[in-house]
Amino acid sequence: MVESGEKENLMELVRDRLVECGWKDEMRIACREHVKKKGRKDVTVDELIRVITPKGRASVPDSVKEELLNRIQNFIVSAAP
Amino acid sequence: MSARISFLKNPDPCNHLSDYKLRYGTDGYKSFQKLFRCFNDGRTKIKPQEIEIPRCSYCSVYHRRLYICLICRSISCSSHILSHTQSNKGHDIAIDVERSELYCCSCIDQVYDPEFDEVVVSKQLIGLCMSVKSGADVVAVRSNKKRRLDSQLIIGSKFLVSSRDRREKWSFPLGLRGLNNLGSTCFMNAVLQALVHAPPLRNFWLSGQHNRDLCPRRSMGLLCLPCDLDLIFSAMFSGDRTPYSPAHLLYSWWKHSTNLATYEQQDSHEFFISLLDCIHENEGKSKCLYKDHEECQCITHRAFSGLLRSDVTCSTCGSTSTTYDPFIDISLTLDSAKGLSPADCRKNRNSGEPSVNAPMPTLSGCLDFFTRPEKLGPDQKLNCQSCGEKRESSKQMSIRRLPLLLCLHVKRFEHSLTRKTSRKIDSYLQYPFRLNMSPYLSSSIIGKRFGNRIFAFDGEGEYDGSSSSSSSAEFEIFAVVTHSGMMASGHYVTYLRLKGLWYRCDDAWINEVEEEVVRGCECYMLFYAQERVIQKAHKELSYQVISMADAFPFADC
Numbered sequence: 001m002v003e004s005g006e007k008e009n010l011m012e013l014v015r016d017r018l019v020e021c022g023w024k025d026e027m028r029i030a031c032r033e034h035v036k037k038k039g040r041k042d043v044t045v046d047e048l049i050r051v052i053t054p055k056g057r058a059s060v061p062d063s064v065k066e067e068l069l070n071r072i073q074n075f076i077v078s079a080a081p
Numbered sequence: 082m083s084a085r086i087s088f089l090k091n092p093d094p095c096n097h098l099s100d101y102k103l104r105y106g107t108d109g110y111k112s113f114q115k116l117f118r119c120f121n122d123g124r125t126k127i128k129p130q131e132i133e134i135p136r137c138s139y140c141s142v143y144h145r146r147l148y149i150c151l152i153c154r155s156i157s158c159s160s161h162i163l164s165h166t167q168s169n170k171g172h173d174i175a176i177d178v179e180r181s182e183l184y185c186c187s188c189i190d191q192v193y194d195p196e197f198d199e200v201v202v203s204k205q206l207i208g209l210c211m212s213v214k215s216g217a218d219v220v221a222v223r224s225n226k227k228r229r230l231d232s233q234l235i236i237g238s239k240f241l242v243s244s245r246d247r248r249e250k251w252s253f254p255l256g257l258r259g260l261n262n263l264g265s266t267c268f269m270n271a272v273l274q275a276l277v278h279a280p281p282l283r284n285f286w287l288s289g290q291h292n293r294d295l296c297p298r299r300s301m302g303l304l305c306l307p308c309d310l311d312l313i314f315s316a317m318f319s320g321d322r323t324p325y326s327p328a329h330l331l332y333s334w335w336k337h338s339t340n341l342a343t344y345e346q347q348d349s350h351e352f353f354i355s356l357l358d359c360i361h362e363n364e365g366k367s368k369c370l371y372k373d374h375e376e377c378q379c380i381t382h383r384a385f386s387g388l389l390r391s392d393v394t395c396s397t398c399g400s401t402s403t404t405y406d407p408f409i410d411i412s413l414t415l416d417s418a419k420g421l422s423p424a425d426c427r428k429n430r431n432s433g434e435p436s437v438n439a440p441m442p443t444l445s446g447c448l449d450f451f452t453r454p455e456k457l458g459p460d461q462k463l464n465c466q467s468c469g470e471k472r473e474s475s476k477q478m479s480i481r482r483l484p485l486l487l488c489l490h491v492k493r494f495e496h497s498l499t500r501k502t503s504r505k506i507d508s509y510l511q512y513p514f515r516l517n518m519s520p521y522l523s524s525s526i527i528g529k530r531f532g533n534r535i536f537a538f539d540g541e542g543e544y545d546g547s548s549s550s551s552s553s554a555e556f557e558i559f560a561v562v563t564h565s566g567m568m569a570s571g572h573y574v575t576y577l578r579l580k581g582l583w584y585r586c587d588d589a590w591i592n593e594v595e596e597e598v599v600r601g602c603e604c605y606m607l608f609y610a611q612e613r614v615i616q617k618a619h620k621e622l623s624y625q626v627i628s629m630a631d632a633f634p635f636a637d638c
Contacts, residue, residue: 025295044190046159049146 006075010068017064027056095188097173101151102194104171109151110200117181117204125181125201135178137161148175148184162186254579256283258317259324259589263331267588268349271573272356273327274586275560275608276310277317278577279486280618281384286314290380291364298363306359309333324589334359349562349573350410350490350606357381357409385409387484390523393457395465396473402466405481410488413447415506444489444512444607445520452479452521479526483518485614487556489607494568505568509603512558514578514596516609519554556609564605576602580619 018024030052035043094102101109118128127135127149136143137158145158150165151174157165166172166186173187181201185192256278260270276282285291286307293299293308309330316325338355364379377386389408394401454477457463462471491510496503519525561576575586576599585594610618 022295044188045184046189 004079010071013071014064014068017067018060021061021064023056023059023061023064026059027052030055092193094194095185095190095192097185097187098183098192098194100171101174102196105151107196107200109174110194110197113151113176114200114204117201119204124179125204127176127178127181139164147178148186149178150175163189253322253584253591253593254582255320256318257577257579257584257586257591258322259586259591261324261326262588263326263328265346266327266331267573268347268352269327269331269334270586270588271349271562271575272353272606273313273330274575274577275562275606276356277314278560278579279384279608280559280610280614280621281485282380283314283318283618284621285380286311287318304333304336305363306330306333306337306356307363310360346569346571348494349564350412353488353606354410357385381409382407384486385484385488387480387487388482390479390481390527391476392479392527393463393474393476394454395463395468396456396475398465398467398472400465400467402463409484410490411451412490412492413444413451415442415447415491415493415508415510442508442510444510444516447489447491447510448518448521452477452526477526479523480518480521481523483522483554483556483611485611487516487518487609489609491605491607493564493603493605503568505564505571507603509601511600512604512607514558514600515612516556516558517554518556522554553611553613555612557612557615558607559610559615560608561599561602561604562606562608563602565603573605574602 031048034048034051038047113127116127117125119125134143135147135149135156137145137147137160138155139157139161142158145160147156147158148162149156150169150172152172153169155165156178157175162175162184163186165175173185174192175184175186176182177184177191183192183194183197184190260273262270291307291311293305293311296305296308298305299308309327312329313325313327334352334356337359358381361377361379361381364381386407386409389406389411391404391406392401393404454475456475457473459473461474463474464470465472465474493506494503495506557578559578563574563576564571565574566572572587576594577584577586578599583594583596583599584591585598
């Protein structure tokens with residue numbers, strides 16, 4: 001899937017969907033909150049990733065998950081020899 | 082997501098980055114230019130040509146966050162990046178493969194270098210075949226959801242050689258922009274100019290604390306004046322100098338205050354109070370934990386709210402009852418007969434000059450008048466607790482807590498109920514550019530009454546040192562709203578003080594003026610800010626060049 005470039009396409013699709021539904025903004029706000037709490041100088045990118053990732057994973061809308069699953073299934077079916 | 086102008090300076094590079102720069106300069110960055118691959122949504126990836134799928138050289142994963150070393154181009158995942166640094170001395174700086182962001186392996190954190198961002202951006206521009214316009218220093222980019230580079234993009238002087246012609250409007254401070262008169266709306270324009278340049282408000286909106294794209298009220302189709310203000314702030318600070326029409330705000334305000342929705346001239350002060358009230362209503366619901374305005378954390382109250390103290394004293398037994406009321410502005414009576422301050426009287430007597438018949442009213446005179454002990458009339462008798470019956474009393478106002486921004490309103494419009502007429506008081510009021518409010522604080526006023534005895538403050542608990550420290554009582558003026566002409570057909574103009582220079586804002590026309598012009602004007606609303614607020618704002622305004630990282634927020638993941 002990676003080789004055909006389909007993964008790249010799907011990644012871009014997911015990115016667009018997540019921006020559209022406001023998920024990205026929510027994450028941005030969550031990051032801001034965390035930085036505000038810890039203080040600008042005390043936060044590293046890695047820490048943010050560690051803290052925000054679970055929140056992010058949990059708040060992806062089902063519609064986005066469904067769409068992605070369908071696309072992947074279609075791809076596998078169509079690429080089967 | 083919209084980009085905002087950052088008033089913060091670039092983060093300092095870590096030691097490792099500085100060392101790297103000393104040794105290699107920008108050559109390392111430039112060598113990566115061929116490897117950058119740019120996408121429509123603004124992201125830039127690194128695509129090493131030899132390998133199709135980048136993998137960690139230690140563990141072969143490809144689905145984790147990967148970093149490519151600037152020096153040896155070896156790729157490591159986040160778990161193994163530390164081992165790479167440890168086994169290769171000096172290989173501290175790497176680039177995030179997916180995002181083209183600098184990463185310091187020793188500090189285990191992202192680092193930033195404007196020169197690196199420049200290299201990335203230049204690749205993006207080459208990719209888009211854009212010509213870069215030369216022009217003034219800077220401007221904010223309001224990017225749309227797709228984050229396509231705007232063809233109107235004007236890039237900071239790091240990229241281009243541009244000499245500024247000081248006579249041009251480009252040399253005006255950021256945020257200075259005329260406002261079109263939409264039909265006797267100078268009353269609104271005047272207040273907007275003052276508010277747009279009030280540092281706490283400016284920072285609040287420009288830092289995205291009320292973002293119209295994220296506002297829940299607006300998304301439900303409800304009226305939201307802070308959203309309209311967000312639009313105005315973006316427009317004012319966009320760098321576009323053509324006069325702006327604040328139509329949305331006007332419309333929203335009309336809907337809100339339908340009784341004032343006419344094309345007649347309105348009162349600037351009334352608009353000011355009404356606008357602040359709307360903002361409080363919108364913002365306050367989520368932030369106001371207490372019904373009492375004193376504790377409200379909405380931007381209006383954080384900026385303008387102070388506390389007044391009122392002491393009513395029984396003339397017979399001397400017992401006093403004290404109450405506190407919040408305020409967002411102070412309205413001062415301007416009566417030329419009472420304008421004489423004690424200092425002026427002394428001056429007249431000492432100088433031996435014949436005393437002037439009509440002494441010149443001064444702002445301090447008005448403030449003295451505001452805080453004077455006032456004998457209440459016989460119809461306003463106080464029910465005295467200790468005397469047990471209604472007694473004649475006197476009242477005295479003082480300021481318990483000063484706000485960050487102090488708005489002083491000069492009552493020039495007199496409405497007489499008995500004669501059913503209104504008139505405008507045209508007298509000139511002398512006012513200072515620097516104002517020390519300590520003489521009007523409760524501590525001073527009450528202290529004077531009781532000879533500075535501590536017991537005067539019993540009931541207040543700990544004496545609040547911070548509110549009376551001399552530094553927080555020093556104010557500097559930043560805006561003056563003036564009214565000229567007759568009552569119903571006058572004209573409002575605002576003078577703004579930015580970085581020590583004065584600018585006259587007359588609807589769509591803005592020009593720099595001399596100090597004397599401002600001193601001699603007929604002031605109607607005076608906007609003072611605590612001196613630390615002004616000092617901070619000065620520093621912020623000098624960071625006019627936005628860093629590349631802020632102009633192109635591609636770092637979002």
